[in-house]
Amino acid sequence: MNESPASSSETPMVRFERVSKRYGALTVLDQLDLDVASGEKVAIIGPSGSGKTTVLRVLMALERIDDGVIHIDGEPLTHMPQGDGLVPADARHLRKMRSHIGMVFQHFNLFPHMSAVQNCMEAPMSVLGLGKEEAHTRAAELLTMVGLADKLDHHPAQLSGGQQQRVAIARALAMRPRVMLFDEVTSALDPELCGEVLNVIRELGSAHQLTMLMVTHQMGFAREFADRVCFFDAGRIAEQGSPEELFGNPQHERTQQFLRAVMEAI
Amino acid sequence: MNAHWDWNYVHEILPILGEAALITLQATLLGFALALVIGLVLAVCRMAANPLVRHAAAAVVEFIRSTPLLIQIFFLYYGLPEFGLALDAMLAGLIAIGLHYGAYCAEVYRAGIDNVPRGQWEAAAALNLPPQATFRRIILPQAIPPIVPALGNYLVALFKETPLLSAIGVLELMQTAKILGSESFQYTEPITLVGLYFLVFSLLASALIRLLERRLGVRAAPRS
Ligand SMILES: Nc1ncnc2c1ncn2[C@@H]1O[C@H](COP(=O)(O)OP(=O)(O)O)[C@@H](O)[C@H]1O
Ligand SMILES: [Mg+2]
Numbered sequence: 001m002n003e004s005p006a007s008s009s010e011t012p013m014v015r016f017e018r019v020s021k022r023y024g025a026l027t028v029l030d031q032l033d034l035d036v037a038s039g040e041k042v043a044i045i046g047p048s049g050s051g052k053t054t055v056l057r058v059l060m061a062l063e064r065i066d067d068g069v070i071h072i073d074g075e076p077l078t079h080m081p082q083g084d085g086l087v088p089a090d091a092r093h094l095r096k097m098r099s100h101i102g103m104v105f106q107h108f109n110l111f112p113h114m115s116a117v118q119n120c121m122e123a124p125m126s127v128l129g130l131g132k133e134e135a136h137t138r139a140a141e142l143l144t145m146v147g148l149a150d151k152l153d154h155h156p157a158q159l160s161g162g163q164q165q166r167v168a169i170a171r172a173l174a175m176r177p178r179v180m181l182f183d184e185v186t187s188a189l190d191p192e193l194c195g196e197v198l199n200v201i202r203e204l205g206s207a208h209q210l211t212m213l214m215v216t217h218q219m220g221f222a223r224e225f226a227d228r229v230c231f232f233d234a235g236r237i238a239e240q241g242s243p244e245e246l247f248g249n250p251q252h253e254r255t256q257q258f259l260r261a262v263m264e265a266i
Numbered sequence: 267m268n269a270h271w272d273w274n275y276v277h278e279i280l281p282i283l284g285e286a287a288l289i290t291l292q293a294t295l296l297g298f299a300l301a302l303v304i305g306l307v308l309a310v311c312r313m314a315a316n317p318l319v320r321h322a323a324a325a326v327v328e329f330i331r332s333t334p335l336l337i338q339i340f341f342l343y344y345g346l347p348e349f350g351l352a353l354d355a356m357l358a359g360l361i362a363i364g365l366h367y368g369a370y371c372a373e374v375y376r377a378g379i380d381n382v383p384r385g386q387w388e389a390a391a392a393l394n395l396p397p398q399a400t401f402r403r404i405i406l407p408q409a410i411p412p413i414v415p416a417l418g419n420y421l422v423a424l425f426k427e428t429p430l431l432s433a434i435g436v437l438e439l440m441q442t443a444k445i446l447g448s449e450s451f452q453y454t455e456p457i458t459l460v461g462l463y464f465l466v467f468s469l470l471a472s473a474l475i476r477l478l479e480r481r482l483g484v485r486a487a488p489r490s
Binding site: 060061062095098099101102103105107109110111112113122123126127168171172175 | 383385386388389391392393394395396399403404407408
């Protein structure tokens with residue numbers, strides 16, 4: 001059961017088990033099952049409002065789920081063991097599990113009162129307990145990796161959107177997560193700035209054993225970069241498969257409709 | 267009663283009023299410092315996860331804001347001893363001022379905090395920052411610069427209300443002026459001088475706040 005294309009016999013890095021999320025009467029995630037293998041790159045596509053962002057937000061534990069369980073590397077994230085069963089996770093358990101996950105937001109959400117390097121030092125210092133020097137070294141390395149070696153002391157307002165988003169990626173990586181979540185990280189950027197951000201993600205994908213989930217509207221990038229593409233519709237995965245399968249030969253009518261609409265928009 | 271302005275008398279009482287001015291200044295600064303702390307605590311309680319804490323804080327703010335400062339001063343000074351807690355006049359006055367203006371500052375803090383975009387809380391949560399660090403390092407530094415003018419206005423308002431402390435005998439400017447007047451039957455000079463004193467310091471304080479505002483404005487400007 002639950003066999004996804006890239007998963008082997010080993011424990012999946014991320015497992016959604018019949019996860020539901022509701023806002024009042026609106027069901028945003030509808031008994032979602034999703035396994036992501038360690039190191040796998042999964043692209044999430046689908047129409048607006050289909051629950052793509054919500055998948056990332058519940059995985060980041062920014063939202064609570066109403067039903068089901070999410071596991072990270074075999075350990076429940078949304079719940080914790082008690083006696084024979086599971087009970088909803090408390091704040092402490094959530095914080096422990098969250099440390100495995102990093103997230104990059106559509107609107108960067110950099111801390112505007114801190115320089116690029118300070119943005120990347122804050123959490124390593126106050127969460128991981130790193131010393132100032134060590135945190136600075138780590139932050140500088142990461143900012144260099146994303147091509148911002150000369151912008152360490154710039155504040156977000158002094159950076160372009162593409163540069164800000166690269167700082168946000170470095171900031172998340174500074175916590176050494178095992179899973180990285182990207183929510184439409186290029187949607188708020190001018191088209192000519194998307195490339196520099198996508199390049200950083202590309203490099204990350206090839207150089208690290210990171211597990212990645214990315215919500216994206218960049219079908220070209222999803223096709224080239226992802227191991228698997230999931231098409232979301234109404235809080236469920238309507239269709240999933242390798243990029244070749246999903247883009248080349250979509251089975252469901254909803255998928256075909258969506259891809260047609262996206263292609264026409266280009 | 268002497269209807270003419272008496273410069274000799276002015277010279278005589280100026281040093282005495284000067285000392286009283288120090289008490290007024292002290293009451294202002296200590297009272298405001300207390301108000302800033304109490305305001306922050308109340309604002310944080312109003313956002314607490316526990317609904318009991320939240321509603322209690324809201325009720326306290328509402329109650330304090332709906333009753334006159336003078337009554338609160340009287341209550342702390344004359345009322346508390348009934349419950350076995352006698353405070354010295356200055357201390358009772360400071361606490362009353364701190365609480366009263368704290369309730370107003372709480373609303374200002376709350377507005378400042380509400381204005382910090384949700385994304386900032388979420389970024390902090392995604393980085394696993396604990397609540398205290400999130401508040402102290404991420405939220406407050408963004409919430410406070412925009413509310414400095416509003417807080418500054420309360421500082422000036424508080425300063426102008428310190429004469430209420432004369433009602434419980436604190437020897438601040440107003441009380442001292444009243445005593446001087448009753449001793450010499452010359453009220454014009456001491457009261458005028460006290461008025462001038464308040465005028466000068468209010469103007470000075472306003473100018474200072476505007477300066478601070480401009481400073482912070484420059485630093486708070488880098489916002490996306
Ligand atoms: N905090 C919220 N309160 C109520 N409804 C929400 C909230 N967040 C998201 N939704 C709704 O949930 C649905 C899915 O949202 P989302 O996951 O952001 O979709 P997507 O990212 O695929 O566009 C949308 O209909 C949205 O309006
Ligand atoms: Mg979305």
